[in-house]
Amino acid sequence: MSLKLKSGFTFDYDNLYGEGKVTEADLKSYEEDLKKAHEAMKVMRETGFIRAHLSKDGEPEKVLFSQLPYVEEGHLNSPNSLKHLQELTDHVKDNVDVVVSMGIGGSYLGDKVLFDVQCGAYWNELPKEERNGFPKVYFSGNNIDPRSTGDLIHHLENESKILQYHEKRNLKVLLLVISKSGGTLDTMSNFMVVYDALQKFPGIDVEVVAVTDPNMENQTLLKKLAIEKGWPQYAVPDGVGGRFSIFCEVGLSLAACIGFDIKSFLDGAKDMDKACQNDDIWQNPAMLNAALKFAASEKHGRDIEVMMPYGDYLKSVSEWYIQLLAESLGKQFNKEGKEVCYGRTPLVAVGTTDMHSQTQQHQEGKLNKVVQFVKIENWANDLEIPNVFPEAKKLADISGVTMSEALEVARQSNADALASNKRYNACFSLPELNAYHLGELLYMLAMSVAYEGELADVDAFNQPGVESYKRIMGPKLQALKAAKAAK
Incomplete structure (x- = not known):
């Protein structure tokens, strides 16, 4: 089962939804909450308003990230701001x-x-x-x-x-x-x-x-x-x-x-935002992703998400996502001030690297994880594995295929093994690794945490826990400085 956009971006959730996984009944139980969450996203886009969201100073604050893909006069990204960025390009080049x-x-x-x-x-x-x-x-x-x-x-x-x-x-x-x-x-x-x-x-x-x-x-x-x-x-x-x-x-x-293609990046985010305006959960990647992960956590105890892209240069995507998920959803109190201590724990992994380090835990450890893969369908510069040592049968057996084909076989094998042992997993597929599809992926993930914040009834846009250590750190630094001056 998968959701595929016109761009080719695909969310394959076959190993996350169905019998023995997140069920139709699970999602049905959130039907009204999902409607409210979707309506909240509409209001956010139109007004910047998110219920109960305050800045770190306790003042009402708009949430404007959903405006960013749209380059328009009066927006944070405008024709003038892009022109200003081009001036930086012209200067450094x-x-x-x-x-x-x-x-x-x-x-x-x-x-x-x-x-x-x-x-x-x-x-x-x-x-x-x-x-x-x-x-x-x-x-x-x-x-x-x-x-x-x-x-x-x-x-x-x-x-x-x-x-x-x-x-x-x-x-x-x-x-x-x-x-x-x-x-x-x-x-x-x-x-x-x-x-x-x-x-x-x-x-x-x-x-x-x-x-x-x-x-x-x-x-x-x-x-x-x-x-x-x-x-x-x-x-x-x-x-x-x-x-x-x-x-x-x-x-x-x-x-x-x-020299990154800023326009294509924002276009990818914009097209994803339009897809995420669909009120049908099965056609809205962010709402579907949020609902499946939320249900996996709350109804099945799968409250750890392993973000595991297949490709070395996607490791930073996983690291970026770790902050997004942790800061957005790790909250002690809900919007009514009730202590809930909500949050799913994110982990960084990279395929195939961490198939040789973490996968033992994923495959046989506690049943508390969703492994989220990211794959690239068509690599710009693929390489065929040559039959350099035909006398070595084991090496000859892995020759004659491209590195990307071998990479995908490894990912599929990992996904199948996990699924065979009741381990939830899913896959985001990008047709190519370029600015446009990167914009799609990152924006979908950002919108997903916005949806999940509404489902969990927590403010996905504040970070009070970060402010706690800052309040302690400032006086400690001043005391250190004073002690050094007194010597």
């Missing part, structure tokens, strides 16, 4: 040598997805001509790690020396700093360390682009710095939580630096 993307949470995870899909692991090793004039890209600000930050600084210093030797010019480095407030400890500590260090190297020219809160009336710390220093600015808009921000300038600013 053939002019900037290195971009360091500095962010954490959605400001890192979303950007890493776009980089992996567009560029792959060896982008920085390619000659500039093969990168079509686009810069090398490094990531920082996603941990407060002195070794990795120091290694990055040392590497860029060496890059500058090599460039001076061969081309007799300075290395041009752009720091893309992403923080709504400008007070994010992880990101801003890395930024200050790297910015200060690079300024001291005579062979490096440093520039900064700030991605921050655009509000001019109550300017954030990073906003004030950007104005004072004359740094170009892009927006971390109100109404878009970090885990949804890949579809706005938070993600699209990095996309602009690597």
